[in-house]
Amino acid sequence: MIGSRSLTARVLLLATLWSGVALVVIALVISALYRQSAERAFTDLLRAQLYNVINSVSIGENNSLVGNPQLGDLRYSQPETGWYWIIEPLGTFAAAPLASSSLGVSKIVVPSILTVPFNNRYERFYPVTDAFGNSVLVAETEVVLDSEGRAARFRVAGNLDAMEEDISAFDRSLYLALFVFGVGSLIVNGGAILFGLQPLDRARRALGKIRRGEAERLEGEFPREILPLVNEVNALIESNRRIVDRARMQVGNLAHSLKTPLAVLINEARSLDSSQQELIKSQAEAMQAQVQSYLNRARIAAQRESVLVRTEVGPVLERLVRVMRRLNPDKEFHLSVEPGCVLAMEQQDVEETVGNLLENAARFCRSGVWLSAVPTADARGIEGVEGVRRTWLEVVVEDDGPGLDPEQADEAMKRGRRLDESRPGAGLGLSIVREIASEYQGLFELDRGGRGGLRAVLILPSVTKDVA
Known part of the structure; x- marks a missing residue:
């Protein structure tokens, strides 16, 4: 994974994940705390209104309940709102019950005391659904109204949907605020991380200049942490x-x-x-x-492992081809090099390996030699590719001569072996090429090319010219 190999991407990813998890947890905690506070406030409101109703009602003439509670809320006078108050006589007290005009002729189903008992303040709260489908919370208590022991049950109901709407509105505002805060924090954190890691990026670019041969040491101002x-x-x-x-x-x-x-x-x-x-x-x-x-x-x-050993491929191969054309005017030499190729080798070694192959091809070709150099991702089993070299260059020298069989190719690369004694040479050229390629952890192969002659393939370590 690329992202895992980038320190900047890794820090940004971890900061983003942590900020996201932290903001989600904060949102859930604040929402839960606000819900608890809203439910407690709703219960306190119903309790206050319950005692307001109690203080507004008494026993009048003819043993009837009299009073007109003023709770300061128009919803108690509007029908089907879910906000009600109800007063019912208990025991032998046979007065007619009283109720808010919002309840009309409807009734509220009351659970038994065994199901929802009174608390130590002789109050109980329970949720029910009224006749109009509203979810309401009922606050209930029983009060003795006079010295004769006549008592009544008092209930005040409030619509839970109003509380839920208030909680939902708060949650929306909370989530929006935290989202804006989170985005802003990510932008600020990202800027701070990128700014803080700039010295490392400068060091990376400086090292890239060394690899490209543009500098010989890491230069620039660096903070004391990485100095x-x-x-x-x-x-x-x-x-x-x-x-x-x-x-x-x-x-x-x-x-x-x-x-x-x-x-x-x-x-x-x-x-x-x-x-x-x-x-x-x-x-x-x-x-x-x-x-x-x-x-x-x-x-x-x-x-071999020096970051300072770099050779531009194009100029070296062009110079070798010019020399070979001058030495072999009767032969044609074709060159194809992809621009920007840089080998992680000494120039002397590049000249010796490719020069030996060109000299060998010119000696045995009929009319021409073809030389090409292109980057390749296929190291074809070279030991140590992973973790040692990341890029490779394939140099191919091909001629239209008689070529070699696989057995002859193996024999030709042995030190001092010459397959054609009629031509000059010491039989060391191909073995030297193989040894140099091997020392640079590269590869050297001989096979038959498409033009019928010998095809020599060198896979050598290279570097990317643009690493900034």
């Missing part, structure tokens, strides 16, 4: 450069120290008879090739 990392990377690059320079110097010293003794051997061989001269000369030349091969391997191993 030690920048310093360590710069120190590592400098150490790597010193190791490569030291390896090159040692390679040069060794080559120089062996050059003179080998030259002396070859010169002394001239004074010998022809058979001995040829033997010593061939062995000395083989020694030179062997020494140079192992020195090259040591140099490549010292610089």
